[in-house]
Amino acid sequence: MQDEPEVTVLRxxxxxxxxxxxxxxxxxxxxxxxADRVVFPDNAGQSLETVEDITGRFGGPFTVELTDxxxxxxxxxxxxxxxxxxxxxRVQDVEEAVRERHQSEPILVVVGGEKVPFEVYExxxxxxxxxxxxxxEVAGLAVxxxxxxxxxxxxxxxxxxxxxxxxxxxxxxxxxxxxxxxAAVGDADADADAxxxxx
Amino acid sequence: MQDEPEVTVLRxxxxxxxxxxxxxxxxxxxxxxxADRVVFPDNAGQSLETVEDITGRFGGPFTVELTDxxxxxxxxxxxxxxxxxxxxxRVQDVEEAVRERHQSEPILVVVGGEKVPFEVYExxxxxxxxxxxxxxEVAGLAVxxxxxxxxxxxxxxxxxxxxxxxxxxxxxxxxxxxxxxxAAVGDADADADAxxxxx
Numbered sequence: 235m236q237d238e239p240e241v242t243v244l245r246x247x248x249x250x251x252x253x254x255x256x257x258x259x260x261x262x263x264x265x266x267x268x269a270d271r272v273v274f275p276d277n278a279g280q281s282l283e284t285v286e287d288i289t290g291r292f293g294g295p296f297t298v299e300l301t302d303x304x305x306x307x308x309x310x311x312x313x314x315x316x317x318x319x320x321x322x323x324r325v326q327d328v329e330e331a332v333r334e335r336h337q338s339e340p341i342l343v344v345v346g347g348e349k350v351p352f353e354v355y356e357x358x359x360x361x362x363x364x365x366x367x368x369x370x371e372v373a374g375l376a377v378x379x380x381x382x383x384x385x386x387x388x389x390x391x392x393x394x395x396x397x398x399x400x401x402x403x404x405x406x407x408x409x410x411x412x413x414x415x416x417a418a419v420g421d422a423d424a425d426a427d428a429x430x431x432x433x
Numbered sequence: 434m435q436d437e438p439e440v441t442v443l444r445x446x447x448x449x450x451x452x453x454x455x456x457x458x459x460x461x462x463x464x465x466x467x468a469d470r471v472v473f474p475d476n477a478g479q480s481l482e483t484v485e486d487i488t489g490r491f492g493g494p495f496t497v498e499l500t501d502x503x504x505x506x507x508x509x510x511x512x513x514x515x516x517x518x519x520x521x522x523r524v525q526d527v528e529e530a531v532r533e534r535h536q537s538e539p540i541l542v543v544v545g546g547e548k549v550p551f552e553v554y555e556x557x558x559x560x561x562x563x564x565x566x567x568x569x570e571v572a573g574l575a576v577x578x579x580x581x582x583x584x585x586x587x588x589x590x591x592x593x594x595x596x597x598x599x600x601x602x603x604x605x606x607x608x609x610x611x612x613x614x615x616a617a618v619g620d621a622d623a624d625a626d627a628x629x630x631x632x
Contacts (some may be wrong), residue, residue: 259569266568288567293450301594304599321598321605326587355603364575365587368487368599370458373575377466377561380576388564389526399520399565404554406520 235270235390236295239313240340240363242271246304248278259372260345261285261298267379269343270385273364275304293392293411294407295340310358310427313340317372319350322361323405329381336382343378345371373379434467434582434589435494438512439539442574443469445503445553447477448547458571459544460484460497466578467586470496474503492591492610507556514537514557517573518549521560528580531540533561535581542577544570 243264248257254430258281264272274281285298302309315334355361400407447456457480461469473480484497500506513534537568553559563573599606
């Protein structure tokens with residue numbers, strides 16, 4: 235987030251077709267929950283397009299990139315490498331150490347897709363389990379970021395958005411930022427529905 | 434979780450094939466992060482099987498059910514209904530009220546899939562946005578549960594597990610609970626990999 239050392243999320247591994255939605259959700263979760271950038275494997279161009287599209291409409295800054303060198307990206311990272319895995323140390327035991335290092339160092343959060351090679355476990359400064367149970371890389375990433383930022387990510391502001399959702403007890407309200415009497419865009423235009431599923 | 438009013442997660446909507454992994458991840462996230470039960474639409478039998486399989490191997494208690502009456506399930510809920518939606522009130526503004534009610538009342542957490550009808554917004558006691566940005570229903574559920582339970586879910590213990598992952602700074606260690614010298618089950622048996630992707 236602005237005024238903090240960078241946080242980048244690296245999606246390690248992607249199977250086109252099969253993983254499209256999961257990879258897209260990793261990217262959208264990274265964006266929504268305070269990361270500055272997501273990096274996908276170079277065969278995940280479709281997920282890149284979706285995340286860029288959402289960023290164009292709902293605002294940034296947020297960067298999406300592809301890489302064809304996942305291992306080198308991790309090896310060359312100048313800062314702290316956190317690898318999320320159900321085999322790692324308990325998040326509640328290491329989060330404070332990671333938060334402290336994030337005060338001065340950029341963080342790379344590696345999120346596994348297909349099987350992650352042992353090299354990644356070795357390169358990581360922290361292998362971290364959000365529970366030691368099998369669940370979802372998207373869920374693990376979400377809880378990790380919320381704890382890394384200590385909830386500050388929920389207060390972040392968005393620049394250059396075409397539309398902004400106004401929190402509402404019942405129903406949906408979407409406005410164009412900056413419009414004097416921010417005009418309500420009706421339900422019919424809610425093409426970016428809760429999960430960007432069809433994005 | 435044990436000794437607390439029940440928390441049930443209801444997956445609202447499911448498109449077989451297309452949504453299988455997302456629905457499975459909703460179920461596994463519910464289990465891993467402290468819910469007692471997940472209820473899927475009746476066309477999500479494949480996701481039910483996966484979540485039951487994981488529960489059989491990694492422990493419970495955790496229940497998976499199907500329903501053919503989503504709306505009635507919400508309407509008949511005796512307790513608090515929370516609907517997660519990017520259009521709702523900010524989680525940081527309502528979480529304390531929900532936590533307080535959970536001290537004495539069961540909570541139903543509704544997680545949207547396809548478009549959610551307006552009736553659900555109306556039936557909900559709280560429409561809650563984990564950010565007002567489009568991202569992932571799995572990420573929203575994860576952050577919501579972590580905040581509902583205030584991190585207690587990370588300490589829960591599992592009963593009747595065939596295997597238990599031992600947190601480790603590097604590598605993987607899986608043991609059979611109860612074995613005197615808990616025997617390490619090697620990497621080769623790590624069929625329940627981080628994300629249960631192939632489960």
